[in-house]
Amino acid sequence: MKLQTIMWRELWLRKSQLISALLGITLGIAVIVGIQSVSAVSEKAVAVSLDNLGANILVLPQAASVDDYYSADIDAPTFPEDYVERLATSMLPGVDNLSPKLTRRTRVGDVPIILTGILPANELASKPIWQTAGLVGPGVDPACDPANMALYPSYGYEDERLQRKAIDSLAPTDVLVGSSVAQRLNLREGQSVTIEGTSFSVARVLPETGTVDDSRVYAHLHTVQQLLGTGGQVSAIEIMGCCAAISDGLLGKLRNILPDTRITTINQIVSTQIQTNRLMSKISLVFLVIIIIVGAITIGNYMWANVEERRREIGILITIGTKRSAIYRLFLSKAIFLGVLGGLGGFIVGTGAAMVLGPQLAGLRVSPIPLFLLLAIVVAVLIALAGSILPVYRAARFDPAVIMQEV
Amino acid sequence: MFAIEKLSKIYTSQHGTVRALDNISLTVERGSFLAVTGGSGSGKTTLLLTLGGLIRPTGGTVSFLGKTLYSMSEPELAEYRNRRVGFVLQTFNLIPYLTAIENVMLPMIFNSVRDGAAQSVAEELLDKVGLRDRQEHLPRELSVGQQQRVAIARALANSPDVILADEPTGNLDPSLSLEVLRILKELNEKERRTVILVTHSPEAAKFGCRQLRLKDGRIQDRLE
Numbered sequence: 001m002k003l004q005t006i007m008w009r010e011l012w013l014r015k016s017q018l019i020s021a022l023l024g025i026t027l028g029i030a031v032i033v034g035i036q037s038v039s040a041v042s043e044k045a046v047a048v049s050l051d052n053l054g055a056n057i058l059v060l061p062q063a064a065s066v067d068d069y070y071s072a073d074i075d076a077p078t079f080p081e082d083y084v085e086r087l088a089t090s091m092l093p094g095v096d097n098l099s100p101k102l103t104r105r106t107r108v109g110d111v112p113i114i115l116t117g118i119l120p121a122n123e124l125a126s127k128p129i130w131q132t133a134g135l136v137g138p139g140v141d142p143a144c145d146p147a148n149m150a151l152y153p154s155y156g157y158e159d160e161r162l163q164r165k166a167i168d169s170l171a172p173t174d175v176l177v178g179s180s181v182a183q184r185l186n187l188r189e190g191q192s193v194t195i196e197g198t199s200f201s202v203a204r205v206l207p208e209t210g211t212v213d214d215s216r217v218y219a220h221l222h223t224v225q226q227l228l229g230t231g232g233q234v235s236a237i238e239i240m241g242c243c244a245a246i247s248d249g250l251l252g253k254l255r256n257i258l259p260d261t262r263i264t265t266i267n268q269i270v271s272t273q274i275q276t277n278r279l280m281s282k283i284s285l286v287f288l289v290i291i292i293i294v295g296a297i298t299i300g301n302y303m304w305a306n307v308e309e310r311r312r313e314i315g316i317l318i319t320i321g322t323k324r325s326a327i328y329r330l331f332l333s334k335a336i337f338l339g340v341l342g343g344l345g346g347f348i349v350g351t352g353a354a355m356v357l358g359p360q361l362a363g364l365r366v367s368p369i370p371l372f373l374l375l376a377i378v379v380a381v382l383i384a385l386a387g388s389i390l391p392v393y394r395a396a397r398f399d400p401a402v403i404m405q406e407v
Numbered sequence: 408m409f410a411i412e413k414l415s416k417i418y419t420s421q422h423g424t425v426r427a428l429d430n431i432s433l434t435v436e437r438g439s440f441l442a443v444t445g446g447s448g449s450g451k452t453t454l455l456l457t458l459g460g461l462i463r464p465t466g467g468t469v470s471f472l473g474k475t476l477y478s479m480s481e482p483e484l485a486e487y488r489n490r491r492v493g494f495v496l497q498t499f500n501l502i503p504y505l506t507a508i509e510n511v512m513l514p515m516i517f518n519s520v521r522d523g524a525a526q527s528v529a530e531e532l533l534d535k536v537g538l539r540d541r542q543e544h545l546p547r548e549l550s551v552g553q554q555q556r557v558a559i560a561r562a563l564a565n566s567p568d569v570i571l572a573d574e575p576t577g578n579l580d581p582s583l584s585l586e587v588l589r590i591l592k593e594l595n596e597k598e599r600r601t602v603i604l605v606t607h608s609p610e611a612a613k614f615g616c617r618q619l620r621l622k623d624g625r626i627q628d629r630l631e
Contacts, residue, residue, distance in 0.1 A: 001505075001509050001512050001513075001516055001522060001525070001526075002516065002522070003516070005505075005509070006502070006505070009504040009505060009509075010504055012504070013503070013504040313502050313503070316500070316501075316502060317502075317513075317517075318461075318485075319459075319461065319488065319494050319496075320488065320489060320494065320513060320514045320517070320561070321485045321486060321487070321488035321489020321490070321492075321514060321517060321518075322485065322489070322517045323481075323482050323485045323486075323517070324481065324482075324485070325482075326517060399461075400461055401456045401461045401462045404452075404456070404496065404573075
């Protein structure tokens, strides 16, 4: 017989109390796990949506302004395209999609257009060293990942690549035409258009965005460089930076890598991303705190009643020479057992509920998150221990002489 | 074995103070059987529990084999109760969800005795009190007399020097009382264990080789 035998026997004797306490902690943990599972997926979905707003960091030549970038001034300064590689090989965490651009105003007939040279994703991916750096690859993850990306292999969007406007491939003689330009030049997909004396095929007419993009014509970066005679120069590098990393000083790190450039954030996008993530984190935190308090009170109440009910046996144990440390061990091991079982049950119930209700209520596919099992058990054990400390302290301080006189 | 010097215990509550022990001095020899009698509130249980390391006296000293009990630390006192003393009490008895043998093994578990050794000692002790065949029974499946015999077996678990019995026959009928008192007497005579018996019954007190009568926390009579 061991100390644990006493614990098991007592638990078995008072099964109904055990079940009600276990139910309390299980439900509490289930709510936490359920909310966290859904919010992890929804944060990811929100991050994808926010990424659709476009890049949030701009690398511009030192002498250029953000206005130059948008107005595509013909005299706007440029910098070498090699800077993209410098960023890619720096392995900076929080840097997603790098998109170099060369932009100039020009005309097709009488219609003014903004000719924008871009590097399609397949060319970025073809550079092995960039792949090693993890910046491009077969999948596109949202830049504003609120937690560890490895935890969330899928977040319910099958068409994320499209939503993020990634341009997978673009032949040197193809162009993508903004809706306003297409309308004014009466262009459709498959037709040809001559820009700066070179003929291009319209690969796609882009949907209307209501922004300056509607006046753009996108062509391959290297073709545009040739047309404009700029050599290996670009006017900007757009970066999708993780907003958490931006908060942690990503801009400073980028400036260290490219000291002769001007690095700026697109404030509206970044602030929206940061605010949204903060709001969701705060809501989750509020629930977590409430449930931890309620859970600790439930367990504390149970342990208090249990200690009261066991006054006599505690008295016996102290009388026969059981040290107070053993009384602590006896009750705290019970609290740990309750925590482990409640955490496990809570994870199963919470994840199950999130998987069933997630698609129905939020239209999100929720998958079990293994790390949450560990967290659920740790949180449940901490709740059980926190709730038990006072009753157990009281139990270890019982005066057996007083208890004997009560009997 | 015990040397008690000017022992006093005062309980203080909002209703006033009660002097449970008042300047008691006595010695208890090793291997003796001391019966302590007295009316309700005379201080006999307080004296017993003070000797058992459970009630810290207000004044005076209790020495056990030359060592002052209440100069010991809390863990040392727990060790003293576990190894040197066996308690047999009136109603304060067995753990309800442990079997008879597990109840007997309990003090040994807290004395770091290995499981197998504890099991065989517990079986021997239950055999000694005639309950070997009931060892797997829970307390509620035993009669009151059998429960008290299990409690005696448990008191002997770590082979203590002294047995402190507080009204061990209080809840028993005359024949069961006699049985329990005979076991205590046997332990004293055959195994030379010191027994201190607190009882309100003059008949039970006759089992002691010395008698002490308390009144209002003071020694009223000594009978050798």
